[in-house]
Amino acid sequence: MLDHLITHDDSLRMVPTDRNELTAAVGQLHEELRSLSEGTDPARTRVLTRWIGIAQMCLGNHDEARTFLRQSLDIAATIGNSRAVVATGLNLGDAHRYAGDAQSADALYRSALNTARGQHPELLDYALQHTGKHLMERGDLAGAQGHLQEALRLRIAKGDTELVESTQAALDRVELLISQTGAAAAGPAAPGQWSRQWTAWLQSRTTARTSSQWALDLPALRNAVAGLTTHQRVHPRHLSHQRDQSFPSVLLAAMAEEAEKAVAANGYLHNGKWNAAVGDAANHFAEQVDLATVVARSTGLDVEPPHTGVYIAYEEGQHLDFHLDEFGFGEANLLLCLKHDRPTGASRVSTTVFINADGYLECELAAGDCVVFDGALTPHGRTPLSAGEAITLISFGFRARDEAPRTLTGLPPIPV
Structure with a gap:
């Protein structure tokens, strides 16, 4: 026209x-x-x-x-x-x-x-x-x-x-x-390529899908992952809703409802899970809860209020293979569970899992639980959901107040 x-x-x-x-x-x-x-x-x-x-x-x-x-x-x-x-x-x-x-x-x-x-x-x-x-x-x-x-x-x-x-x-x-x-170069000159190449290397050597293989996979990963760990701005920390950090239940419920509607209306598949843009309920939560203090208190990294967020939903059978996030999401991630439907009598439920030089760290998240970590430098994923299981999360990205943690040099090259 x-x-x-x-x-x-x-x-x-x-x-x-x-x-x-x-x-x-x-x-x-x-x-x-x-x-x-x-x-x-x-x-x-x-x-x-x-x-x-x-x-x-x-x-x-x-x-x-x-x-x-x-x-x-x-x-x-x-x-x-x-x-x-x-x-x-x-x-x-x-x-x-x-x-x-x-x-x-x-x-x-x-x-x-x-x-x-x-x-x-x-x-x-x-x-x-x-x-x-x-x-x-x-x-x-x-x-x-x-x-x-x-x-x-x-x-x-x-x-x-x-x-x-x-x-x-x-x-x-x-x-x-x-x-x-210089897309072939590792480091800050090409952060997106560096993250994707590391992810490809990780996924060629292990998977979050089969935890029984982890012990066999770790020896080949140990030295490489140790190189990443030395640069982490934040080490993974699981915060329990009952023990470490309590968020208002009414705000969690409002986000869970908003996330369900957002995924149904405008959700998109990304890395085997559903993503959706956050809305008013998430913004209200971030205004009411001082998330920057939660991150700083639990990790020691002084951060600004979250600059971005995304809803994440998993259905039965879905999983997230090990990967690194791109640097733009921030120096710290806070992954907060909004809802976790668990099948009665299931021998195993899905967990958020990280790899470090010592092995695998699994975090089973219930509603209100969260985990704080450095997604750009910590290999992470989610194990498969069992029959009847469903999980809704929100991920917030934080930037460090100081410039130093934002600018990394000497990052480990992609292993061969």
Whole structure:
């Protein structure tokens, strides 16, 4: 509808070909939207609100863009147009990304990508393209490259030259950034690549899925993990709701309810579990509870209030293999259990598990329990959930107040 008035700038973001013309075109769409009668097919309202939102995003009017795109997305979901849900979800993800809200953007991209894979493979290349650009801007260059390479293969198969050129331009930019940052080097110059390479090495040698193998796996891991341990800003510490730290039960229940709704509405699969953006209940909890003091008192690391958070949910059979988080999540993580449904009579329940040079540390978390650790330098995962088991968590990220713990040098290279 407005494609001819939109192009891409050097950073591959959408911008007007002519700002005045696009502004005038948006005004015309607004006029049509206002003139729609009460009995008009909601599909027309969906189309108009979507294009108004896209245009406002290109014009830099972020609040208007998100308002209209959210309206369009809600209409698409209400009328059952799942194809439009994918397309508009990607647009809304762009609007949040352009506005600097990477966390909300991530949730929208992952949701659209999962729906495209499962229901609309004809839109998968679009979902991969948008997600790839998002990952590129976040500094996850390897992830961006993988998504864009998959999109390129799909678009070559489609035979659409314009789409192929668009993806190739994005891929060229990612590869340029990789060459500029020295993606093969370990350390702060390429933290995302360093974390992913360490994760790949860990997962090639052990798994959280089968604890009976841990004793056999440890000798090959011991020296490598010891190198990580010496750099940890925080060592894993399990805080019991009954013994070490008591959080208001009403706030925990409110977050558990919010998490359930968020996962159902906008959850996305990530590393074999469900993730969802936090909302008002989580923000209220963080305002009422001095989490920075909880972290400082239990670890000795002076941190700022949490700068980010995400809901995490596991279902029966799911697990999380050992990995390292990227450095951007912070110097300390607080993983708080909101709900843990345990099957009656089960011989074993799922645990959060860490690897250090001495062995494996398992933490069984009940509602209100939490564990504090350095996710960027501590291999961690979750053992599989048994039949009838379900777990809901929230993970908060904290940054150290002092600059020194944030800047690490001499990190151990990826083992060979």
